[in-house]
Amino acid sequence: MTAIVTDKDTSSADLDRLSAIAQDVIRLARAKGASEADVAASIDLGLSVGVRLGEVETVEHTRDRGVAVTVYFGRRKGSANTADLDPKSIELTVEHACAIARHTEEDPANGLAEEELLAREIPDLDLWHPWDITPEEAIRLGIEIEDAGRSFDARIDNSDGSAVQVGASLTAYANSLGFLGTERSTSHSLSVALIAEDASGMQRDYWYDAVRHAGDFADPASIGRKAAERTLARLGARSLGTRECPVLFVPEVARSLVGHFLSAASGGALYRRASFLLDQLGQPVFPSWMQIVERPHILRGHGSTAFDSEGVATRDSDLVRDGVLARYILGSYSARKLGLRSTGNAGGVQNIVVQPGAQDLRALMKGMGTGLLVTELMGQGVSLVTGDYSRGASGFWVERGEIVHPVEEITIAGNLREMYRNVVAVGSDVDPRSHILTGSILLERMAIAGEG
Amino acid sequence: MSTLISHAEHQLLRPGGLSTSDLDGVFARLMGPAIDAADLYFQHSRTESWVLEDGIVKDGSHSIEQGVGVRALSGEKTGFAYSDEIVLPALLEAAGSARAIAHAGANGTGRPLAIASAHALYPAIDPIDSLANEDKIAVLREVDATCRAADPRVKQVVVSIAAALDTVLVAHSDGTLAADVRPLVRMNVQVIAEQDGRRESGSSGGGGRYGFPELLRNGRAHAFAREAVRAALVNLEAVPAPAGTMPVVLGPGWPGVLLHEAIGHGFEGDFNRKETSAFAGMLGEKVAADGVTVVDDGTLAGRRGSLSIDDEGTPSGCTMLIENGVMKGYMQDKLNARLMGMAPTGNGRRESFAHLPMPRMTNTYMLPGERDPGEIIASVKRGLYAVNFGGGQVDITNGKFTFSASEAYLIEDGKVTRPVKGATLIGSGAEVLKRVSMIGNDLELDEGVGVCGKDGQSVPVGVGQPTLRIDAMTVGGTAV
Numbered sequence: 001m002t003a004i005v006t007d008k009d010t011s012s013a014d015l016d017r018l019s020a021i022a023q024d025v026i027r028l029a030r031a032k033g034a035s036e037a038d039v040a041a042s043i044d045l046g047l048s049v050g051v052r053l054g055e056v057e058t059v060e061h062t063r064d065r066g067v068a069v070t071v072y073f074g075r076r077k078g079s080a081n082t083a084d085l086d087p088k089s090i091e092l093t094v095e096h097a098c099a100i101a102r103h104t105e106e107d108p109a110n111g112l113a114e115e116e117l118l119a120r121e122i123p124d125l126d127l128w129h130p131w132d133i134t135p136e137e138a139i140r141l142g143i144e145i146e147d148a149g150r151s152f153d154a155r156i157d158n159s160d161g162s163a164v165q166v167g168a169s170l171t172a173y174a175n176s177l178g179f180l181g182t183e184r185s186t187s188h189s190l191s192v193a194l195i196a197e198d199a200s201g202m203q204r205d206y207w208y209d210a211v212r213h214a215g216d217f218a219d220p221a222s223i224g225r226k227a228a229e230r231t232l233a234r235l236g237a238r239s240l241g242t243r244e245c246p247v248l249f250v251p252e253v254a255r256s257l258v259g260h261f262l263s264a265a266s267g268g269a270l271y272r273r274a275s276f277l278l279d280q281l282g283q284p285v286f287p288s289w290m291q292i293v294e295r296p297h298i299l300r301g302h303g304s305t306a307f308d309s310e311g312v313a314t315r316d317s318d319l320v321r322d323g324v325l326a327r328y329i330l331g332s333y334s335a336r337k338l339g340l341r342s343t344g345n346a347g348g349v350q351n352i353v354v355q356p357g358a359q360d361l362r363a364l365m366k367g368m369g370t371g372l373l374v375t376e377l378m379g380q381g382v383s384l385v386t387g388d389y390s391r392g393a394s395g396f397w398v399e400r401g402e403i404v405h406p407v408e409e410i411t412i413a414g415n416l417r418e419m420y421r422n423v424v425a426v427g428s429d430v431d432p433r434s435h436i437l438t439g440s441i442l443l444e445r446m447a448i449a450g451e452g
Numbered sequence: 453m454s455t456l457i458s459h460a461e462h463q464l465l466r467p468g469g470l471s472t473s474d475l476d477g478v479f480a481r482l483m484g485p486a487i488d489a490a491d492l493y494f495q496h497s498r499t500e501s502w503v504l505e506d507g508i509v510k511d512g513s514h515s516i517e518q519g520v521g522v523r524a525l526s527g528e529k530t531g532f533a534y535s536d537e538i539v540l541p542a543l544l545e546a547a548g549s550a551r552a553i554a555h556a557g558a559n560g561t562g563r564p565l566a567i568a569s570a571h572a573l574y575p576a577i578d579p580i581d582s583l584a585n586e587d588k589i590a591v592l593r594e595v596d597a598t599c600r601a602a603d604p605r606v607k608q609v610v611v612s613i614a615a616a617l618d619t620v621l622v623a624h625s626d627g628t629l630a631a632d633v634r635p636l637v638r639m640n641v642q643v644i645a646e647q648d649g650r651r652e653s654g655s656s657g658g659g660g661r662y663g664f665p666e667l668l669r670n671g672r673a674h675a676f677a678r679e680a681v682r683a684a685l686v687n688l689e690a691v692p693a694p695a696g697t698m699p700v701v702l703g704p705g706w707p708g709v710l711l712h713e714a715i716g717h718g719f720e721g722d723f724n725r726k727e728t729s730a731f732a733g734m735l736g737e738k739v740a741a742d743g744v745t746v747v748d749d750g751t752l753a754g755r756r757g758s759l760s761i762d763d764e765g766t767p768s769g770c771t772m773l774i775e776n777g778v779m780k781g782y783m784q785d786k787l788n789a790r791l792m793g794m795a796p797t798g799n800g801r802r803e804s805f806a807h808l809p810m811p812r813m814t815n816t817y818m819l820p821g822e823r824d825p826g827e828i829i830a831s832v833k834r835g836l837y838a839v840n841f842g843g844g845q846v847d848i849t850n851g852k853f854t855f856s857a858s859e860a861y862l863i864e865d866g867k868v869t870r871p872v873k874g875a876t877l878i879g880s881g882a883e884v885l886k887r888v889s890m891i892g893n894d895l896e897l898d899e900g901v902g903v904c905g906k907d908g909q910s911v912p913v914g915v916g917q918p919t920l921r922i923d924a925m926t927v928g929g930t931a932v
Contacts, residue, residue: 052528052726061533061549064806079513083536093516100512103585104502107510135552160728195728195849202730204849237850242696244932272505273608273644273651379845379854381876381928385644385653390693390876390928392845392854409852411876411928413695447930449695449878 051142052161148224160193246371251431267334276387296350303435309347366401460631562625582663630765654684658899693929703839708915721788730851740885750814757914817916821891892919
């Protein structure tokens, strides 16, 4: 068997090839009459190994390629993409994009980003760390993680398996303003899901770690043990009677609350008038002590990038300053629709940092006294138009700062506008595994519905 | 089927200088003493979409993907590799990677390939070309105009249409050689309505495995427009939803997402083989009230969830899941069927050649009962009447599931009264169908917009049901 990323790192040559393809596409588009064009060409390579009950279950080798082109004829736009990097397919793809642009209508907001916003230098963000692991080694690692969980307690009597995932991604972006930028990054993860059973029934839970550099992984056995602890803690869960009470979100679910805020502050939702944050620029959205900052250049950060998907330079900037919505999240299209400037967020946000507080999860539980600790959320049930929020949840009932029993089959409901205003505290327990970096979040009050 | 095979061969193999007779050589590389089964899945897919927003058709996109997935199975082990180049060296390399799962050994062979027969449930047409681009643009504009004319409170309209054509060729070491040409079209309408500073949205849409002319027949596009506007205007009047446990009446059609989440996933073969499903080991047991009969049926002509053959070449079927309250069967792919000593049911599906097949649903619905829907609503003293939903989710192992209402009303003294805001409903799969006390005579299938996600793979599905009364479910509103 072969490793997917061997000692011989070919990424430089691959990036050169993607750059050449990207520049060819721009030339082709101009030759076919496009006034402006941009293109992203990419290669993603991966190895994914699954282990279950001590034996390898799946070994998957992945290799995805793509070219996505957008052409503008004046203010008319057309897009096309292909997974085939063959010159003939690429030419056909450019023709498809041009054909579409012959039918779309003039939109004054269409076009490339303003030239002065494009990235001029591309700092090394330390994102390229190929993991030279063979499938055999990955299988052994998967077995070690799962074993640590299965041997933790006799009630762990089944497993959904562990997974070792290795990934590498290369991208070249070019546009007809002469911009050409390349980026390469790796991301790897370890995960395991276990099942425990007792007289009360079966429960499943999981744990994982995700990094840019395999050297940054937590001890593999600790991932298995943590999954086992979490699974066991759910045994005997029951519903709660309908009530209102404080709710504390652990970091891995707290980041979904931040994610809803990011979606509602995004240009696409705003110009469609489909956001509860419409007309809230400069207004208090969170309590006055809260700060949320975008930091695109964190070394080895999960969302780090030097330029956005339009080539616009990314930079540190406040999103929420002293609780006030300091800016929207804009690419150049949505910015023009709103009469604003791009914030370097075409394609989404980079690293979002919610300023942590001083208290860890235990201290936050003490501070909450009696309430619900949420560790998992289920289903959709969030309207960005109105901010109405109603989701399935599970976690733990807490009294006097201590866990009393696990909870399941309840919903938690409120309105995001009020939920954000009523944040009581952000924890110091920041979860580093995502581009949204937040600690636990304590809300003053939500409606709980259940049967009990 | 042989016309389909030659069509697929022409589309998928010919450009790379291959024919089905070359596949024996690939199987020779792929098979071996420790390999129980292997398959090759060739796919070409082309999609096109158009979006109207702010009254103008501002964007369109076109996409082409093709490749081959190569899988080798040894016991419970699966080796998998794929290539986006359909040429012999790439196929042999992928075969080598996939086969490494079972370690080295002598080469073997599959059974000689023989064309599998299946009944075609949809026409082998290219839906992208089923309407001229000018006419697609015109349709988007007309739907926009219908929305805006319907009510002055409509402030924003987004209309999109999408068409996809998938051509697949499956060769399996059990001798199966099968092909399918799968058209799929869809229209979505979303509106935002405003009144006194309050904003609400409403959406609608539908589609299936046919061309645009069928989608647009009998003014269906305008019906989607009116439905989206109606839903947004209803939501403008909605009061906070109740919180707590109460009787729930579910309307017919799309609310069948209940079945998909509450029992559907739990009846998939993989979760039962691994005994990670809350329904593991319960075949033959009572899991629902008397009168509850649920099937997964991939054989309905033209439906979004239907397949003439699944992605392993097995003809789709109508699988009895629950018959009169008793659990009757699982949905199976070939791997899980073999390991469980059962027959495949035509539920082996994959998002694309770059993904592994798994047991997946097709169209999952409950058969009708005898009650008049009006009589069901009249039977409730205080409860919720939910007629439209967003999506749902289930925890397979403890059986807890959610689904989120997007249009619902209070029932007070047997009458539907005020609309309430959207709320998530939560329940336990093993319990909820035991609480079904009345089943309507009004079975409907959904309009054709469902997407099911499992292990990161999305596939189109359908759901359906008649009006149902569930005696107690938890409703996640804010009015405590």
